Amino acid sequence: MVSGRKTDLERRRRVVELYEQGLSPAEIARQVGMSDQGVRYTLNAVQKEKARSVSCRRCKVAINPTGALPRNHGRALCLACLAKTPEASFGDRLLSLRLAHGLTVMDLARRAEVDAGALYEYETDKHEPTWQPLVRLVRVLGQELVVFGEGQR
Ligand SMILES: [Zn+2]
Numbered sequence: 001m002v003s004g005r006k007t008d009l010e011r012r013r014r015v016v017e018l019y020e021q022g023l024s025p026a027e028i029a030r031q032v033g034m035s036d037q038g039v040r041y042t043l044n045a046v047q048k049e050k051a052r053s054v055s056c057r058r059c060k061v062a063i064n065p066t067g068a069l070p071r072n073h074g075r076a077l078c079l080a081c082l083a084k085t086p087e088a089s090f091g092d093r094l095l096s097l098r099l100a101h102g103l104t105v106m107d108l109a110r111r112a113e114v115d116a117g118a119l120y121e122y123e124t125d126k127h128e129p130t131w132q133p134l135v136r137l138v139r140v141l142g143q144e145l146v147v148f149g150e151g152q153r
Helices: 005-020 023-032 036-052 079-081 090-100 105-112 116-123 131-141
Strands: none
Touching: 005 023, 005 036, 023 036, 036 131, 079 090, 079 116, 090 116, 090 131, 116 131
């Protein structure tokens, strides 16, 4: 059998396809001519990648997954959509901007000199920051963090 990068990719796609059709790893192994273990390994690797990928909840474009956590799925917005979603909660804005900057919670905590536990609470909309941490967060993430003109209706 010819092996090489392209072939591996094709085989991998086929493994995922068959798995999504409901075949067991043993059946997939038989069909694609791989070992059982190879199939399991491939499926595992694909799942890990999926768990890391994050997409915009409005337009579905892929967002930099650096710093994303499983609980961030379905909440983050890309910057273009964030600009079009003034009703996004503070937590959603914070999360979206943090990911857009490629920062983990710890990175942001360090750079903005805000407690990581407090950041978690802001991101999950349990609390909103007081003025000082807010100013520090805006310094790192930019003004998009705050929506001006609220209550101007
Ligand atoms: Zn988007």
